[in-house]
Structures are given as C-alpha cells and as structure tokens.
Amino acid sequence: MTIVATPPTPIERFNGLAFRVLLDCLARPGKVGHLPPPPFADLPPLPDGTPPNATAVAAGMSLLDQTVSFVHAAGEEWLPVDHPLTRWIALRTNARPVEAAAADFALLHDPAGTALFGELAAGSLLYPERSCTVFLSVPAIALNGETLRLRGPGIATTATVGLRGVAPTELAAIASRPSQFPLGIDLFLIDQQGRCLGLPRTTQIEVI
Amino acid sequence: MSETSDQLYNFALLDEDAKREIRRKLLKAVAIPGHLVPFASRDLPIARGWGTGGLQITLSIITPDDTLKVIDQGDDESVNAVNLRRLITRTTGVATTTDTAAATIIQTRHRIPEEPMRADQILVLQVPMADPLRWVEPNLERATIMHSEADYGKMWVYMYESVVRAGDLRIASQYPVIVNRRYLMDTTPIPRWDVPKLHMADTLYLFGAGREKRIYAVPPYTVVEPLQFEDYPFRTEYRPGQRCARCGADNTFLTEHFVSDSNGGRWETTCSDAAYCAKRVAQMEATA
Numbered sequence: 364m365t366i367v368a369t370p371p372t373p374i375e376r377f378n379g380l381a382f383r384v385l386l387d388c389l390a391r392p393g394k395v396g397h398l399p400p401p402p403f404a405d406l407p408p409l410p411d412g413t414p415p416n417a418t419a420v421a422a423g424m425s426l427l428d429q430t431v432s433f434v435h436a437a438g439e440e441w442l443p444v445d446h447p448l449t450r451w452i453a454l455r456t457n458a459r460p461v462e463a464a465a466a467d468f469a470l471l472h473d474p475a476g477t478a479l480f481g482e483l484a485a486g487s488l489l490y491p492e493r494s495c496t497v498f499l500s501v502p503a504i505a506l507n508g509e510t511l512r513l514r515g516p517g518i519a520t521t522a523t524v525g526l527r528g529v530a531p532t533e534l535a536a537i538a539s540r541p542s543q544f545p546l547g548i549d550l551f552l553i554d555q556q557g558r559c560l561g562l563p564r565t566t567q568i569e570v571i
Numbered sequence: 572m573s574e575t576s577d578q579l580y581n582f583a584l585l586d587e588d589a590k591r592e593i594r595r596k597l598l599k600a601v602a603i604p605g606h607l608v609p610f611a612s613r614d615l616p617i618a619r620g621w622g623t624g625g626l627q628i629t630l631s632i633i634t635p636d637d638t639l640k641v642i643d644q645g646d647d648e649s650v651n652a653v654n655l656r657r658l659i660t661r662t663t664g665v666a667t668t669t670d671t672a673a674a675t676i677i678q679t680r681h682r683i684p685e686e687p688m689r690a691d692q693i694l695v696l697q698v699p700m701a702d703p704l705r706w707v708e709p710n711l712e713r714a715t716i717m718h719s720e721a722d723y724g725k726m727w728v729y730m731y732e733s734v735v736r737a738g739d740l741r742i743a744s745q746y747p748v749i750v751n752r753r754y755l756m757d758t759t760p761i762p763r764w765d766v767p768k769l770h771m772a773d774t775l776y777l778f779g780a781g782r783e784k785r786i787y788a789v790p791p792y793t794v795v796e797p798l799q800f801e802d803y804p805f806r807t808e809y810r811p812g813q814r815c816a817r818c819g820a821d822n823t824f825l826t827e828h829f830v831s832d833s834n835g836g837r838w839e840t841t842c843s844d845a846a847y848c849a850k851r852v853a854q855m856e857a858t859a
C-alpha cells in the first residue's frame with residue numbers, strides 16, 4: 364500500500380510517543396511509564412542556575428499550543444512572564460503564560476511546587492474538564508517502592524509507588540491535592556530518568 | 572487521495588494542533604470517567620456519522636509502532652471498516668491485523684471483540700449519539716446541567732416505565748450505565764452482551780462522537796453499572812442453548828444472516844465477531 368504521508372518530525376514523534384505514555388499512566392495510576400528522550404536540550408536554567416527536568420518540560424510542552432495557557436514554578440515561586448524559560452516555552456508552543464488560577468497547564472520544576480496546588484483551577488461541576496493539568500518534576504520514582512498507596516479507577520485493587528527526594532510535607536500535599544470528584548487537578552510526576560506516574564483526580568492517595 | 576498525487580499528508584492525516592486538542596481532551600476524559608468532554612471535531616475525507624469521532628481519536632493516538640484492527644458490527648471486511656483501515660494505514664504506514672490478540676489499537680463500531688482485551692491494548696469506539704439523557708432531555712445544554720448535578724431521576728423513571736410497559740427495556744442496545752458511581756453514560760449501540768465487558772476491564776475504552784463533538788472514556792478497572800431494577804434486573808441477549816452455526820461457540824453474541832444455497836437459501840446464526848469465529852474454525856480444522 365502506498366503511504367501518502369510524511370514521517371513525523373522528531374518533535375512530532377516525541378509528542379506522539381509521549382502522549383501514549385501519559386495516557387497509559389493516567390489510565391493506570393501506579394504504573395510507572397517511561398517517556399522517550401526529550402527532543403531538545405538547550406533549555407534556559409531555573410533561577411538557581413540548575414537546569415529544569417527537560418523530559419518533564421517536553422512532556423508538558425507536547426500538549427501546549429496557541430489555544431491553551433500555562434504557568435510554571437521553581438520552588439514555591441511562580442516564574443514571571445519575562446523569565447527566559449517562560450519565553451523559551453511560549454516561543455516554541457505559542458501557549459500563553461498566565462497567572463496560576465487561569466492556567467490550563469502547570470509545570471512545577473521541583474516538589475516544593477506542591478505548595479502551590481491550591482492556586483490551580485479544579486474545574487466546575489458544569490465543566491470539570493476546565494481544570495489544570497500539572498507536570499511535577501521529582502528526583503526519582505522507584506519501580507517497587509512504598510511511599511504512596513493508591514486506590515481508584517485504573518487500579519485493580521491497590522497500587523503502591525515509591526518516591527525519593529520528596530519531603531513529607533510535599534507528599535502530604537500530593538495526597539491531599541484538590542480533588543472533589545468530578546472536580547480536581549490531574550498530576551503527572553516525572554523524574555530525572557524520564558519515568559512517569561499519573562495521578563488523576565479519581566485516585567485516592569495515602570502516604571505510607 | 573490519488574496514488575499519483577505529489578501531495579503528502581501529515582502523519583496520521585490530522586494536523587498537529589488537531590491531534591493535540593484531542594490528546595488534551597482524552598486525558599480529561601480518562602480523569603473524569605464517563606463525563607462527556609467537548610472537542611472541536613474536524614472535517615475528514617469521510618462523511619460525518621461514518622465514524623469520524625472514533626477515527627479522530629485513533630489518528631491522534633496512533634504511533635508508527637502500532638498494529639491496527641478496524642471492525643464494523645464485528646466484521647473486519649465490511650466496506651466501512653475497509654475504508655477506515657485504508658485511510659489510517661495510508662497516512663501512517665502502520666501494520667494491520669484482523670486478530671484481536673495481535674492488535675494494539677482496535678477501532679470499532681457497535682461491538683466489543685469477544686476475546687478479552689489486554690492492558691496493552693486500547694479500544695476506540697465510534698459513537699453516533701453521545702448523551703444518554705437525549706431519551707428524556709433533547710436540549711443538550713439542559714442535559715449538561717443534569718449531568719453536572721447527577722440529576723438522573725428522569726432517566727430512571729423513563730427506564731422503569733419502559734420495562735413495565737414493554738416487559739423489556741425499550742433501549743435494547745446502547746444500554747445506559749453509571750460510570751464510577753457518578754456519570755450516566757451511553758454505551759453506544761453495542762449489544763447488551765458487550766456491556767459487562769466495560770466493568771473492571773483490563774483495557775482502556777475511548778469513545779468518540781464526531782457529529783456531537785464529544786469524547787469520553789472508561790479507564791480500566793472502573794466500576795460500570797447498567798441501570799437496572801430489583802424486579803427487572805439487567806439481562807443480556809444470551810439465550811440458553813444458543814450456538815454459532817459455524818464455529819459452535821455457545822458464549823458469543825450471535826447475528827442472523829441469509830445464506831444462499833441450491834434450495835434458495837436459509838437464515839444462519841453465527842458469531843457477530845467474524846474474526847473470532849474464523850479463528851475458532853481454523854483452530855478446529857488444525858486439530859481435526
């Protein structure tokens with residue numbers, strides 16, 4: 364059969380493969396997915412001079428375009444519109460940097476960003492989908508760890524997952540994130556190795 | 572799409588913005604099981620009502636490594652299934668199969684395959700009418716408000732009256748269900764035989780309604796309960812003693828079709844899932 368389509372570009376290919384990992388992880392909380400390597404490496408550094416998690420940024424950017432908005436934070440601080448990384452993301456996606464309450468997507472570059480969950484949109488009963496999707500960078504997701512116990516749709520009985528480098532207060536913030544089904548925020552935790560954990564609003568989370 | 576055309580289409584036909592929008596909506600649909608998520612349905616080179624909702628989902632999730640199966644009413648060889656499969660493979664180059672077990676993505680109209688689907692597979696269902704509240708509330712905006720309040724009393728009354736009056740449910744296919752104990756959801760015109768397959772399944776179900784511009788989902792391991800009453804419990808079409816005339820299966824959804832023969836012809840009852848039936852026949856012949 365003649366193929367009448369161009370092969371995907373490297374970024375399109377990343378976006379397509381990354382989406383399947385995100386979809387699978389969100390549909391199966393507790394399953395640890397592996398994102399493909401990010402299609403770029405030249406990201407501007409965070410305010411403290413460290414590089415952001417490129418895989419987490421790329422995964423978030425895979426869903427951004429001119430029709431949606433984003434916000435991002437280092438530590439407990441939202442980064443301003445004129446921060447080089449804000450401009451870098453906006454330039455490549457055409458997504459609008461906005462204030463937290465209006466953001467369709469939030470990139471939290473380290474676990475301290477969990478303190479900001481309460482500022483993000485959780486949707487309304489009429490439009491529960493008008494809520495924020497969060498990409499949270501964490502140091503390490505362990506394949507067979509026991510940090511969180513998960514229950515809910517996508518999980519046959521219960522699942523456990525291990526997180527390293529996330530403080531107790533941050534774990535508590537993840538467990539008690541805004542989620543009053545059908546309202547809530549949906550989380551993707553992404554570590555330095557590109558491992559991914561989906562925590563939709565339906566998941567009941569308990570810190571072990 | 573002519574063979575000689577110099578024009579090349581995007582991988583998987585849709586432009587990246589269209590795919591991205593559908594991907595965003597799919598994530599919402601998975602996070603809010605059973606909730607109808609609006610999306611900007613695109614025009615495609617097939618008529619609306621011929622599976623464009625399911626097709627747009629498939630085109631947005633497919634990767635070059637996928638193996639695709641397309642069925643219509645359980646049949647891989649129906650004209651509609653053949654056309655959809657050709658459109659997808661010509662714009663992606665993905666491998667295709669008729670074997671449910673070999674597929675990574677199955678796009679379907681009106682059936683869920685008989686063979687249990689696995690965790691590494693996705694079923695994409697084409698949906699003609701997305702909102703089950705249309706039976707009691709034709710105004711979509713008012714129906715949306717009813718969903719937001721889980722205000723399903725009218726629907727329960729409608730279902731109960733129809734069983735009492737007709738002795739059976741008027742809604743024979745696309746049987747309404749409650750998903751994750753919250754949202755009333757249409758199951759699309761799948762037979763009641765397929766409805767229990769949605770409950771606590773291993774696989775992910777994605778639903779696309781092109782005309783109504785709605786996407787919804789049932790994640791794996793999600794509670795899916797048919798509307799039913801103590802005195803009128805949910806029943807499938809199964810009849811004790813039923814049997815496929817071709818493969819002999821006594822536990823499949825059957826359809827009747829006319830077979831011509833020297834006496835003019837006769838009605839034959841066989842599995843609606845044609846590939847499953849053929850697989851069973853081939854296995855029996857191999858061991859005979």
Ligand SMILES: [Zn+2]
Pocket residue numbers: 815816817818819820841842847848849851
């Ligand atoms: Zn059969």
